[in-house]
Amino acid sequence: MRDFQFWLYVIIGAIYLLGRLRKKPEQQQDIPSGNPEKPARQFELPTAKPAPAREAKPLTFEELLKEITESKTSSQEKPIQEYVDYDDVLEEEEKDLEDVEYSYRKQDNIYEVYDEAKRQAFNRPSLEETMKIEDTVVKYEKFKMFEQQQSRDLVQQYLADFKDPDGLKKAVVMSEILQRKF
Numbered sequence: 001m002r003d004f005q006f007w008l009y010v011i012i013g014a015i016y017l018l019g020r021l022r023k024k025p026e027q028q029q030d031i032p033s034g035n036p037e038k039p040a041r042q043f044e045l046p047t048a049k050p051a052p053a054r055e056a057k058p059l060t061f062e063e064l065l066k067e068i069t070e071s072k073t074s075s076q077e078k079p080i081q082e083y084v085d086y087d088d089v090l091e092e093e094e095k096d097l098e099d100v101e102y103s104y105r106k107q108d109n110i111y112e113v114y115d116e117a118k119r120q121a122f123n124r125p126s127l128e129e130t131m132k133i134e135d136t137v138v139k140y141e142k143f144k145m146f147e148q149q150q151s152r153d154l155v156q157q158y159l160a161d162f163k164d165p166d167g168l169k170k171a172v173v174m175s176e177i178l179q180r181k182f
Helices: 002-030 061-076 110-121 154-163 165-178
Strands: none
């Protein structure tokens, strides 16, 4: 049994190693080399006027130059947003909701109640002083109704009947029941 387990583990280990070796070349192909190529960015030239679909005239150098200069001047005319520091506008820092000066002893009465209970504990009688054995209710077999009743062992009962000479009648009836007629 021990040899079987040993060889089973060896076979499982070999299968695992072969699987890892088969997967390694596939993973190496997916990993890019040290310097990946940067994708070329494609920029669309901004056009001030959309060209009509029917006219497919090529633009001259002057027209292209004019469009480029128009696009540069229109981008330079955009309003520059001024930096606003909103931290300077704050009137006051957030207020803490925790009251640091709060004292439980001053504002709650839990300590007073505890101290009063400690003082009264010495004046009260203990459990040993107040308990009387005569007051204890002792009822035997009060859990008897929850016990499981033992089921009859029919096999043992039938064997006892077969051994008993008076149980001959029962034995004949049992043989008639247990014999198959067909």
